[in-house]
Amino acid sequence: QVQLVESGGGVVQSGGSLRILCGASRLTHSVGYMVWVRQATGKEREGVVAFNIYSRFSYYGDSVKGRFTVSQDSAKNMLYLQMNSLKPEDTAMYFCAAGLQPSHPLEATSYRYWGQGTQVTVSS
Numbered sequence: 786q787v788q789l790v791e792s793g794g795g796v797v798q799s800g801g802s803l804r805i806l807c808g809a810s811r812l813t814h815s816v817g818y819m820v821w822v823r824q825a826t827g828k829e830r831e832g833v834v835a836f837n838i839y840s841r842f843s844y845y846g847d848s849v850k851g852r853f854t855v856s857q858d859s860a861k862n863m864l865y866l867q868m869n870s871l872k873p874e875d876t877a878m879y880f881c882a883a884g885l886q887p888s889h890p891l892e893a894t895s896y897r898y899w900g901q902g903t904q905v906t907v908s909s
Contacts, residue, residue: 787816787898789881794903801871805903807864807881812838815897816883821855821866822893823877823905832891833879836864844890849875871907878902 788810797803807819820835834855835844843855854867864881880902887895 835890
């Protein structure tokens with residue numbers, strides 16, 4: 786069983802930066818990808834950025850390309866999301882999820898393991 790815990794959310798002004806973290810209890814052979822998914826109030830979940838933990842290749846959603854950067858510390862089983870040039874529309878609950886082989890790296894429904902989320906609020 787993979788357990789995920791997010792942290793680092795908070796309130797930041799528009800144009801500011803924030804780094805959120807995802808700690809995994811352990812990454813077994815049942816995990817090939819990790820993804821950051823966000824959900825704003827009243828909206829569907831959106832895959833933001835996915836990371837192949839073996840190839841270390843990243844997949845970014847169009848809305849965050851050039852602003853967000855994902856990284857992993859495999860020794861610590863940590864996944865990070867550095868968010869720069871934040872906009873009010875980035876306001877959402879951000880979830881970390883993990884799975885073996887998603888239908889598409891950014892397809893949130895493909896992921897089996899989920900954390901509880903961390904809230905990111907960007908004020909205008």
